[in-house]
Amino acid sequence: MIEHIKTFVYTIIKPTDEEWNGFADRLKTKNLKAGDILLSSGEVCNDIHFVTKGVMRLYYEKDGEEINTYFAFQNKFMSSYQSFLSREPSKYCIQAMEDCTIVSLSYEDVQHGFNNFNAWNTFGRIIAEQFFLKQQKRVESFLFLSAEERYLELLKTYPDIFERIPLYHIASYLGIKGPSLSRIRKRLVKAK
Amino acid sequence: MIEHIKTFVYTIIKPTDEEWNGFADRLKTKNLKAGDILLSSGEVCNDIHFVTKGVMRLYYEKDGEEINTYFAFQNKFMSSYQSFLSREPSKYCIQAMEDCTIVSLSYEDVQHGFNNFNAWNTFGRIIAEQFFLKQQKRVESFLFLSAEERYLELLKTYPDIFERIPLYHIASYLGIKGPSLSRIRKRLVKAK
């Protein structure tokens, strides 16, 4: 399990052995069952998770309806990042959508890394930059694309997402309702 | 001019004198006339700018139409940040909307800071985190709010924005067209 994250980290920075061990020693591996809630809204997100198996989702509850804002597949980080950073209660929930294995690091451990190893500061910066770029793309998708174009974009980026994530979860991620996604899919089938 | 950015930096980190000077020595102050283009699309964004006077906008050209994605007022950073980070051509343009004074730092200078001073690595991380949080809010505004609610939110956050930025620029920032913003404004006046 640790191997996955080690490979990932080493594609971004080249820590010394001391730096790597100072990090690896604090990692905690957890197994989750499909449906398990890892973070409920109102709680401060105290960990950043690295998914080594399964899929997780980050979602928001609005008027009794769940709106997904992020899916983390294998080798991706999952966190209610703004709560994690700001130490304020999360408006989001985190749930395992399949049986998952994750490797987690607490806020304190992350800060310890930042304060003691320059390599981790660099790593933290690059991860924050990547998170920014991801959000940037998402803003652009709402600003420049129609729902249909967002759907096609998602299909292109994650061709197999539809085998693992039910359509009604995808609809909310795209910012539309179920019937609307059905209409779009129908339109596209006809167009072919 | 440098004082503004110094105050800003010191609210985030406490650099040593050596660290501060290594940074300050590389800053370049520039004056811009209203309308000046600081970055055209297709160019790699090679600088990060700190606005000490005026307002600047970051915009995208789509089908001959300009869509604003960010306004930087006094004491805010301006950059085509994804181009700056990725070293790829920017899809965005940067323009001064009023006569502006800015303080700029090149990509090379920023990297020099990251590689030589831990405090700058921390600063870079925190700025990236702040950029992420800002984008996060913007994604949420598209996902959870109607155009009218986005308008009201903007009005609350920047009450004086409407005295400095024409409505048609604000419309595109909100993700709607001019006539639509007019309708919203009319609806709100009537509702009172």
Place this chain on the structure above:
DNA sequence: AAAATAACTTAACCTAAGTTAAAATAAGTT
């Protein structure tokens, strides 16, 4: 296999926002 539940689609109607163009203001120029 039958029943129950979950996931997806369809249909009818509604509403917000897009589109286009004209009209009304406002702001600058000469």
Place this chain on the structure above:
DNA sequence: AACTTATTTTAACTTAGGTTAAGTTATTTT
């Protein structure tokens, strides 16, 4: 002041997507 030009509003019409509820399929559960 008269003339431009830029900005904002209005109007008429179109379209994408929301809403609700009823149907279909799929999947589980028993």
